[in-house]
Amino acid sequence: MSTATLRRRPLVKTILEGATDDLLVIAGLGSSNWDVTEAGDRPLNMPLWGAMGATVAMGLGLAIAQPTKRVLVITGDGDMLMGMGSLATVAAQQPHNLAICVLDNEKFGETGNQATHTSARNQGPTDSGAGADLSVIARGCGIADSATIRGEAEVAQLVADLRRKSGPVFRLVKVMVEKLEFVMPPQDGAHLKDRFRQALLGQA
Amino acid sequence: MNAPTAPDWRDDIFAVLQAHEIKQVYHVPDAGHSRLIESCQRSNAMRTLALTTEEEGVALAAGAWLGGQRSVLLMQSSGVGNTINLMGLTKTMRLPLLTLITMRGDYGEFNSWQYPMGQGTPKVLEAMGVLLYSVDTAEEVKATVDAAARSAFNGGQAVAVLLRQKLIGIKNFGKK
Ligand SMILES: Cc1ncc(C[n+]2csc(CCOP(=O)(O)OP(=O)(O)O)c2C)c(N)n1
Numbered sequence: 251m252s253t254a255t256l257r258r259r260p261l262v263k264t265i266l267e268g269a270t271d272d273l274l275v276i277a278g279l280g281s282s283n284w285d286v287t288e289a290g291d292r293p294l295n296m297p298l299w300g301a302m303g304a305t306v307a308m309g310l311g312l313a314i315a316q317p318t319k320r321v322l323v324i325t326g327d328g329d330m331l332m333g334m335g336s337l338a339t340v341a342a343q344q345p346h347n348l349a350i351c352v353l354d355n356e357k358f359g360e361t362g363n364q365a366t367h368t369s370a371r372n373q374g375p376t377d378s379g380a381g382a383d384l385s386v387i388a389r390g391c392g393i394a395d396s397a398t399i400r401g402e403a404e405v406a407q408l409v410a411d412l413r414r415k416s417g418p419v420f421r422l423v424k425v426m427v428e429k430l431e432f433v434m435p436p437q438d439g440a441h442l443k444d445r446f447r448q449a450l451l452g453q454a
Numbered sequence: 455m456n457a458p459t460a461p462d463w464r465d466d467i468f469a470v471l472q473a474h475e476i477k478q479v480y481h482v483p484d485a486g487h488s489r490l491i492e493s494c495q496r497s498n499a500m501r502t503l504a505l506t507t508e509e510e511g512v513a514l515a516a517g518a519w520l521g522g523q524r525s526v527l528l529m530q531s532s533g534v535g536n537t538i539n540l541m542g543l544t545k546t547m548r549l550p551l552l553t554l555i556t557m558r559g560d561y562g563e564f565n566s567w568q569y570p571m572g573q574g575t576p577k578v579l580e581a582m583g584v585l586l587y588s589v590d591t592a593e594e595v596k597a598t599v600d601a602a603a604r605s606a607f608n609g610g611q612a613v614a615v616l617l618r619q620k621l622i623g624i625k626n627f628g629k630k
Contacts (some may be wrong), residue, residue, distance in 0.1 A: 304513035311517025313479060314501055335506025373614055439546035451522045
């Protein structure tokens with residue numbers, strides 16, 4: 251079992267606290283979407299209900315289009331594993347305004363807590379992964395500023411790095427496996443897109 | 455340095471992309487697109503991104519549009535198969551998308567491995583609700599890509615232009 255102690259909900263709330271219009275957030279499908287929404291639904295959040303594997307690439311397209319805004323991608327390990335190649339695509343572009351925060355519970359949480367490849371090996375027939383380390387993978391892809399966060403003492407620095415440090419920044423945060431309430435944003439993708447563009451560009 | 459070559463339909467496409475203020479160009483290369491990719495790479499008005507897989511291009515296009523920029527995805531027909539689930543984003547988010555697809559496994563293709571996805575390409579795109587424009591001759595390229603860009607960015611549609619193998623020429627790797 252994972253030895254993680256950080257709880258994702260209060261953590262995400264802390265990361266997003268005091269968000270201004272300069273912060274654009276893309277949330278991956280599953281728990282990350284609900285976490286970001288509990289912190290406060292806002293037009294400049296683009297919470298995904300599908301498009302697994304696409305979260306980081308979407309953040310990159312946005313970061314390039316809006317170089318004066320901060321773009322923060324918050325997603326799960328399952329989503330990140332599916333879109334692993336996009337870390338190299340990010341590294342090739344070196345967007346200074348993009349930060350990626352992967353909440354690693356070592357599970358496909360949304361679909362019943364099956365082990366992902368980030369789970370340790372040899373944990374029994376239903377719980378074994380590959381021990382894949384996404385923070386090492388990100389660095390190997392060319393994102394030099396990549397680190398793993400495990401404890402409460404590191405959270406203040408984590409928030410500062412995600413919100414302000416020159417990017418691309420990659421942070422893998424080991425979080426607990428928890429059963430949490432679903433806190434859902436609007437589901438209509440066209441509406442989410444239109445309200446985002448309206449808030450950012452003044453036109454849908 | 456390459457010797458200067460006569461203008462061709464790839465230059466027509468580049469001119470159309472400039473006219474429509476395309477800012478981000480995504481590609482997994484195909485030989486048929488190489489000249490266009492190089493023109494985009496040399497442009498100061500465009501940012502050119504190489505991808506690991508074509509589906510990234512659809513996600514990037516969504517992000518670019520959220521941020522107010524137009525983009526184009528350049529790929530070969532085999533790449534279309536890699537995009538299918540994410541093509542759904544164009545419906546759920548009602549996104550414009552412009553993609554230019556060099557066809558393989560289409561017309562006189564020598565490589566049998568290209569046929570399944572080449573032949574499946576129009577069906578797959580249609581199934582995902584992407585509009586299809588098709589070009590067989592160099593003369594039609596400019597007007598067709600221009601119309602596709604208008605449908606995408608003015609009309610809010612997902613549009614694919616199939617650059618057919620008849621147009622691109624049959625690659626034969628020295629086979630007769
Ligand atoms: C292409 C695709 N495959 C499978 C699914 C089903 N699915 C929905 S959420 C999810 C797991 C997400 O896992 P992770 O990103 O780790 O999120 P968390 O554990 O934080 O919920 C899966 C497999 C899907 N939506 N799309």
